[in-house]
Amino acid sequence: MPRAAVCRPAPARCRKEIMSDSFDVIVIGAGPGGYVCAIRAAQLGMKVACVEKRATLGGTCLNVGCIPSKALLQSSEHFEEAMHKLADHGVNVGQVSLDLAKMQARKAEVVAANVKGIEFLFRKNKVTWLKGEGRIVAPGKVEVAGTAYDAKHIVIASGSESIPLPGVEVDEKVVVSSTGALELDRVPGHLVVIGGGVIGLELGSVWRRLGAEVTVVEYLDRLVPGMDNEIARTFERVLGKQGFRFRLKTKVTGARREADGVTLTVEPAAGGAAEEIKADVVLVAIGRRAFTEGLGLDAVGVATDERGRVKVDGRFATNIPGIFAIGDAIAGPMLAHKAEEEGVAVAEILAGQHAHLDYNTVPGVVYTWPEVAAIGETEEQLKQRGVAYKVGKFPFTANGRARAMGDMDGFVKILADKETDRLLGAHIIGPDAGTLIAEIAIAMEFGASAEDVARTCHAHPSLNEAVKEAALAVDGRPLHI
Numbered sequence: 411m412p413r414a415a416v417c418r419p420a421p422a423r424c425r426k427e428i429m430s431d432s433f434d435v436i437v438i439g440a441g442p443g444g445y446v447c448a449i450r451a452a453q454l455g456m457k458v459a460c461v462e463k464r465a466t467l468g469g470t471c472l473n474v475g476c477i478p479s480k481a482l483l484q485s486s487e488h489f490e491e492a493m494h495k496l497a498d499h500g501v502n503v504g505q506v507s508l509d510l511a512k513m514q515a516r517k518a519e520v521v522a523a524n525v526k527g528i529e530f531l532f533r534k535n536k537v538t539w540l541k542g543e544g545r546i547v548a549p550g551k552v553e554v555a556g557t558a559y560d561a562k563h564i565v566i567a568s569g570s571e572s573i574p575l576p577g578v579e580v581d582e583k584v585v586v587s588s589t590g591a592l593e594l595d596r597v598p599g600h601l602v603v604i605g606g607g608v609i610g611l612e613l614g615s616v617w618r619r620l621g622a623e624v625t626v627v628e629y630l631d632r633l634v635p636g637m638d639n640e641i642a643r644t645f646e647r648v649l650g651k652q653g654f655r656f657r658l659k660t661k662v663t664g665a666r667r668e669a670d671g672v673t674l675t676v677e678p679a680a681g682g683a684a685e686e687i688k689a690d691v692v693l694v695a696i697g698r699r700a701f702t703e704g705l706g707l708d709a710v711g712v713a714t715d716e717r718g719r720v721k722v723d724g725r726f727a728t729n730i731p732g733i734f735a736i737g738d739a740i741a742g743p744m745l746a747h748k749a750e751e752e753g754v755a756v757a758e759i760l761a762g763q764h765a766h767l768d769y770n771t772v773p774g775v776v777y778t779w780p781e782v783a784a785i786g787e788t789e790e791q792l793k794q795r796g797v798a799y800k801v802g803k804f805p806f807t808a809n810g811r812a813r814a815m816g817d818m819d820g821f822v823k824i825l826a827d828k829e830t831d832r833l834l835g836a837h838i839i840g841p842d843a844g845t846l847i848a849e850i851a852i853a854m855e856f857g858a859s860a861e862d863v864a865r866t867c868h869a870h871p872s873l874n875e876a877v878k879e880a881a882l883a884v885d886g887r888p889l890h891i
């Protein structure tokens with residue numbers, strides 16, 4: 411480009427072009443749904459802006475969700491290994507001590523690098539970041555910090571927030587949500603987690619590994635509702651061996667702040683005598699709900715469902731032409747990769763392409779150790795649908811690599827159609843289950859049978875061989891058990 415054509419310093423004409431207030435797409439929210447949608451739309455040649463009110467991009471996931479929790483899970487796993495596991499491998503490390511401030515500082519660095527990465531991607535793809543709270547004032551019009559911007563299409567990607575528990579007020583210091591639980595500056599003596607779901611078990615694992623006693627109070631009679639029951643039972647047993655205490659079928663009916671912590675009142679879910687549990691810190695993790703406050707949905711007439719989620723059709727369109735929605739703000743699993751796939755799909759739809767997301771092949775992973783991973787249907791769901799199915803299971807105790815690693819808890823379970831052998835689901839508890847499940851995701855995307863997986867050559871010795879063996883077991887012919 412000839413030097414004269416470069417706008418430096420920007421003359422009025424160029425400035426106007428940069429500050430243009432009309433876009434093909436305005437995405438509201440820069441979480442994994444919104445930022446991915448913005449990037450994909452820009453790749454497809456659209457002029458894109460993304461509105462984000464937080465000081466950094468990346469949404470819940472990068473700032474206070476997936477990334478900081480995985481950083482602390484990784485660090486705390488190293489601590490636990492050094493404390494309790496390395497000696498089994500003949501590695502003596504002497505006295506191990508915890509520098510929690512450094513662990514937290516590292517986590518902050520990991521988050522900072524990730525969120526800055528999204529800023530770089532926005533610059534690279536020429537996505538304009540409109541800083542501030544976005545409000546839809548009319549179809550095709552979004553107001554941010556007092557300025558109105560026009561858009562041919564608006565994509566709502568405003569995410570979710572923690573569900574509060576009446577009577578247990580979160581102050582993010584002693585009674586915390588996941589956000590406060592990621593920021594603790596000391597290891598609590600006794601952490602009580604309300605909710606035996608994904609957040610409770612991941613963050614409960616972090617603090618248990620670092621030295622806290624952890625009690626999980628769960629309303630239902632099982633952990634991780636929605637996951638395969640057999641996996642959930644094994645999960646409960648394995649976490650119990652690690653030191654977790656579980657109070658299932660129990661509800662919290664009150665919380666009293668004391669000088670040195672909190673006293674919770676709990677009762678059997680079915681009714682009965684109340685008792686008290688004393689905690690240094692309480693983590694409330696009873697689920698998340700769509701966040702749409704301040705978006706102006708009522709004024710524009712965008713319909714929401716009974717749980718406050720934006721209603722969309724199969725093409726992510728709301729009832730108002732030109733307004734779309736994705737991610738945690740709509741129905742479906744509240745997962746970053748689900749939000750991302752929807753972001754890509756809606757951008758491609760806006761570009762006139764065909765896009766489709768098969769929700770049955772969205773994997774779910776709990777990043778504890780062992781990890782838990784799931785895809786497709788559970789046995790309970792198949793029974794409920796009246797589908798005839800076959801089960802193949804293989805334990806990690808019979809996998810050479812797992813033995814070499816010293817990580818033998820868990821098993822792989824594969825469910826296939828009884829008639830056609832087509833894969834219907836897979837459920838894994840074990841080392842690196844979250845990585846292992848990707849193989850099944852690809853197989854299911856291609857409509858593969860259990861026999862297809864069983865006949866695929868898997869490297870030896872690898873954890874993936876347990877997947878192959880479970881697939882062989884579907885036909886009653888595992889080789890190593």
Ligand code: FAD
Pocket residue numbers: 438439440441442443444445461462463464468469470471472474475476477479542543544545567568569570588589609701703704705736737738739743744745746747748749777
């Ligand atoms: P979000 O990431 O919530 O982003 C929405 C963004 O919109 C926010 O930044 C918000 O500030 C912004 N916003 C909202 N309204 C406005 C407005 N009016 N104007 C401007 N900006 C607005 N999922 C996984 O798949 N794997 C994990 O390991 C995982 N770990 C998690 C750990 C924790 C502790 C938590 C809390 C969640 C975790 N999740 C995980 C879930 C994951 O974070 C969410 O599913 C994902 O972030 C949803 O993406 P989203 O883009 O829909 O919304």
Ligand code: NAI
Pocket residue numbers: 575604605606607608609610612627628629630633634635660661662695696697698743744745774775776777
């Ligand atoms: P969750 O829905 O996974 O679990 C909530 C648990 O709380 C359930 O077991 C429920 O039965 C229980 N519960 C509800 N009300 C209760 C009460 N009053 N008393 C006791 N127990 C009660 O929700 P969670 O753990 O808060 O996570 C929110 C979302 O964030 C999830 O949908 C999850 O998908 C996402 N997430 C995903 C992660 C991952 O993919 N690894 C990690 C963390 C969060």
